[in-house]
Amino acid sequence: MITSLLDQVGSTLLFLQKILRTMMFKKLKVHEIFEQIWKVTVDSFPTTAMAGFFVGAIMTVQFAMQVKEFGALGYLGALATSATFREVGPLLIAFMLSGKVGAFTSAELGTMKVTEQIDAVRCLGADPIQEIIVPRFVGIIVSSFFLLAAGLMMSVFGGMLLGELFAGVNYEEYLRHVPLIVSPVSILSGLVKCGTFAVVLATICTYQGYSTTGGAKGVGRAVVATAVTTMICIVVMDWMTSFIGDIILTMVRGFRP
């Protein structure tokens, strides 16, 4: 099991290297990239926005119950927003997106592979990585980053609405303490997480799609593998970004925040 795991990790990294080399040394298909960005964004926006909205709502309901015990409802908005931005939001929305974008892309690429469309591209003398993979890779990174950021914005709205409905905190009060607690560092850490998750997602789903074998069943297997692998990698990356960010902050400020 360990060997097969290492094998997977190694071939994914080799694939990533191949993509990056192609991106650097060969011409980018800018038109294709924009088409991909447009398609992915339009396709997944409603899902992401909805997930973000509900994540914000859930966090607010949970925090409201705890904060009420201390009579600190004024801090509800700030705490819920901060927690959603730094930690829960990127994680859950990225899970959502790995189901939507990741599974879709690997199914699409896997279908192209098993119906030999990728071999056809190679037969025509074009490089399939340059023609098919790179536009998707770049497109997914850019658009998932924007989608995750948009989901985070939606989570603020969800939190505001539930703060009003559930805890009786009106919008102004909800937002009052936000600038105090949600520092630029929090927003930055949320955005860094979004960026990391986007890269992880793009790499894994293109790799799994490109290495699909064995007909319709193989496509199903590739989709399952994509969903599971991305989720594991996202959780691990989440931990690593938090940890490394903490270390960097400590070094910059000279003390633990």
Added chain:
Amino acid sequence: MITLIAETLTGVFTPPFRRKEFFQQLHFVGNKSLFIVVFCVCFAAIVTILESSFHMKMVIQNDSMVPGFAAVLILRELGAIVTALLLSSRVGAGYASEVGSMQITEQVDALKMLGIDPVNYLVVPRFLACVLGGMMITIVANMACIFSAMAVSQFYLGYTPGMFLTSMQRFVDFKDLIFAMIKGACFGGVIPLVACYFGFRCQQGAEGVGRATTNTVVVSSIAIIVIDFILSYTFSYLY
């Protein structure tokens, strides 16, 4: 979809009960997913406790209540939902591609020809296994969460397990564990229903299976988040 749900629920109470299938599926849902779920959930718990210590220090300058808060957050929310999302991608996608391939290779029609009800044969054991497995795996995941949070707070924040447990006791009830179990069971029930629905509607070819799997993951994740919201809202009146 509603027909499928109704048929499944009636199928639970009508013989033949397929015990062997049920245990096979339980093995798949429970044992084989356990490693991944526990692994991911532990990491999520570690990040949660680090981040919440960061917050508490910002708001009230001391973080003596961090373990309690983190434990509440883990038990009420994170443990159940992260587990369910992982299960939906692993188990749900697996079921959809399995049932989808059966559909396009006409094995489902073959079952019908033999006089076996495909819902009773395929969906009901999976449904029961997922409800039970989801419930159990949520509990195990929550326990693993608390343990890893305890370990990290020992090494990183300087709380001994004793302090952790004392602080946890002030916030956490036994009710929380029961509610987590209910959440796990509800999420577990959603996954096979969605997966089998899309699996049965799968169209011919590799593209169809891919699309069925994708749809399953998306719809079941959304359903889980929405159900989680509804359950959180309902339970908040019961504390």
